[in-house]
Amino acid sequence: MNYRNIHSIPITIGILMFLLATKAFAFQTGKNRLPNVLFIFVDDLRTDLGCYGNTVIKTPNIDKLASGAGVFRHHYVQVPTCGASRCSMLTGMAPKTRDHLSNEAIRNHISGKSEKEAPETFIHHLKRNGYTTVGIGKISHYIDGLYDYTESSEGTPPELPYSWDRFLFDPGQWKDGWDAFFAYADGSSRITRKRQVRPYEMAEVSDEGYPDGLSAKLAIKQIDNLSKGEKPFFLAVGFFKPHLPFNAPKKYWDLYRRNAIPLTPSPMVPEKVNSASLHNNKEFNRYLLGEEKPTPDTPASREYSRKIRHAYYAAVSYTDALIGKLLDKLQSKGLDKNTIIVLWGDHGWQLGDHRIWGKHTLFEKALKSPLIISVPSITRQRRNIDEIVSSVDIYPTLIELCQAEMPHKTSGKSMVGLLRGEDPEWEEAAYGYYNNGITVRVPGYRYTRYYRNEKPVVELYDHHNDPEENHNIASDVPELLLKFDKILEKGNTGLYLN
Template sequence: MAGYLPERSDDRHLLGGKRQRNSVDSRSNFLLILPLSSNVSLPVMFAQKIRRADIASCVLLLVVLSPSRTFGQETEKRLNVLLICVDDLRPQINCYGVSGMATPNLDLLAAEGRRFEHQYVQVPTCGASRCSMLTGRYPHAEGAYDNDAFLALPTSNGADVSMPRLFRDQGYRTISIGKITHRPDGLRDDTHTPELAEAWDEVGMPTGRWRTAWDAFFAYADGSTRVPGKTPATERADVGDRDYPDGLIADAAVEKLEELKGRPEPFFLAVGFIKPHLPFNAPATYWALYDEQQISLASNRCPPLGVDPTISLHRSSELTPRYTGLATAGVVTDAEARRLRHGYYACVSYVDAQIGRVLRALDENGLTDETIVVVWGDHGWHLGEHGIWGKHTLHEAALRSPLIIRTPHITLPGEATNGIVESVDLFPTLTELCRLPRPEGIDGSSFASLLTNPSGTGKSAALGFWANGRAHSIRTPRHRLTRWSTAKDRDRPIQIELYDHQLDPEETVNIASDHPEVVRPLLEQLERRVPLLQRQSGG
């Protein structure tokens, strides 16, 4: 499938043509850390970059956490893993049936692999969702329901098993570039140690002209960052791809693949892109792909009938008052909604192009036939549905996200599956595909069978978690049931929601009171499977 050719000549590397080097060198600033016991000498390139006087002010690109390990001879070459995580990406992709979206690289990957139509994240917020995916576990405590979920994990010897740690223990070279955990560079803000302990050989993020990874996460093209309440929610800048951080992340991934092709051990490379997270900033090339006046608005822009929105919805605080651009705070006019949607679409196309660069590098380095590729969105995002701009709900718009997997020699490539899968299932699926030991003590289960038989049924239901243990949701092939309680008394629900996705796929009417025969068994299943509810009931 051919991709469009961008208008700017310096952007020919996006989807076609020869990959170009840019004057921005993604390796220009970084910090190197080695274990105190290491006797590994610094490469000349690293030694020249680090001066004692500059350590405090240098910009982090990559933290090397351990010297290379000796890789034993294998009787059979093991598959590599390329895990691509995309922030705030809902299934707003052409291959998911959203016509008019310019996403040729994701479309091509889906045509060569498997598209999962019903993949559900565990928690509708970045940190907790990624923590569940990487550990294969549901939230087991209140602290695991929010963006501080990684802080609750062990940080030293005896750390809980995680996806990259298991691969690392099995002899894989594990690298994290960009936002894979919650912090954009993968490092705790307080200790500057990895959020996921004992997992990575290398972890970091290129920051370019921005002072820190967190500044780069909210980047504007002039090198500035978000100032809450004073900077705009969108930016259309006449710049190249590398003038925003995702272009630098793609650069770093491309260079890392060139390096990894010559190593003897298999690799687990995780690449995390920032967009389409707010602010919706992208090069003008990608804004030009859409006619703002032709962009349609959400058809379900009101809270569902039969619910108390003060319990289950919010005031879109991700958007307002954190960003400017609304004439009236808290009110989004149709014109403003089109502008916001336009920015989101442009960001999706921009990140699609960066993913295309990484996938093309995989092919150019002869690694495609020995690498499993995963593209995963960490949760969905309301673009005006139910009057919400953001995530942080237990509705379909926030919990359903894209998942595309391509394996070498996949059967029935291009066939989608409707089987239900959860993010916690990705960990055991990848270990099965790579013939590694199944992780112990996890909640997920492998869906590898759906990669050989897309017509399989998948799971009977997926679970959603939110509000520090006050809210939980269960999604079956037909229904979604959501249970809300107070923090003091989780045994007593204060709101039950039930939606019939065969008759009401946009979740506009709560029918719980009309169908107790559906509510009762779903509630029982939810209370049986959710760890916090099990403990509350003594189960």
């Protein structure tokens, strides 16, 4: 139908009202076109970025995005491990069972199920509302959206069977997603080398010499294709780095002078904390050729600590460069004016903080991650947003921004008011779940309660005076614990009663 000549067609008012109400009408009128979404997932990304105040790390492209976007300075994931954190964010739901704390959360609760009235993810809901949905790389947990890479995997159900119109991944010389995830530049992987590898690599290769470069190339091609469509699109791109191994092309290592990279401000185990709140760096020490095997009892040397931090910074700068390519492509196609951009880290990572190398704790550095949201339609968007928010808040935020109805109640709430600077009554409490414990981050404090035998089971950190969480003050201020218990109970989903 030619809408420029619609006045000449004798249609009833009822039909006209129907057309105005349908999203198909909105898609085909440039002024009312629904926004596209580019959602960038980054694995194991701390808030070590220029836009978050790190003056050493080189992240010019993320910083440029942040300069015109809402930077959530206190964003927290619900679970400090990849698969479970992604499950919680994609479904908008806090974990309710121990299965929800596992990297197999999506496999156990979504994959292989029949399609239901309630969408499996917010991506599924956008697809039902007229969006073309395309996924590339690591979005849920398994890279190809499958669970194994043998010949028998051909009939394996995808992780998210109803969310995608297209799901793509180029494993390159590594041949499958799992080997690509742990890739080394010569085409080998941690798996094929039977863990006889270092937890880092500096290689004389181009950006496409590692799998993330191939994902960026795929994404650029998809932006070209999607720009020609009449429907709005949701494009998700998942980058591996800076997940272990910290491998990156040499040019990103060369951005840094190693001696200028700072060491952790929390080199000791926190005071009055049981070792059960920590771990022995199992994931990190799985790389058998690592020069040292640090644990909380035998910390890494200063020299090795700085080498690993250098490797992590190089991996972050590599991902930053690839993100820059996507943003440049959006702009070159004229899509930046109507594309919401979300950059999300699936959790933090302790780079020697409290002698931990990894995630899997309920400390600030494992639960805090970057969240940057750019909304071109908000002309006076807030830049630095200090309110405490959670990953479960992303679902209702995107659904509102994409002008769809929420399909059901989730654990989060829309952050659109915060982006507009119009939500003075935002309730600040971010809950985290792991390791037989529940934690809540509120303004000025982190309060954690463990459901275990090892004492103490309660930890309280005063972020006004101790932002690195080096001193558990719970036993010093018993009068505050009742107050924080009441707040914590609001986030108790019955997880540890199952």
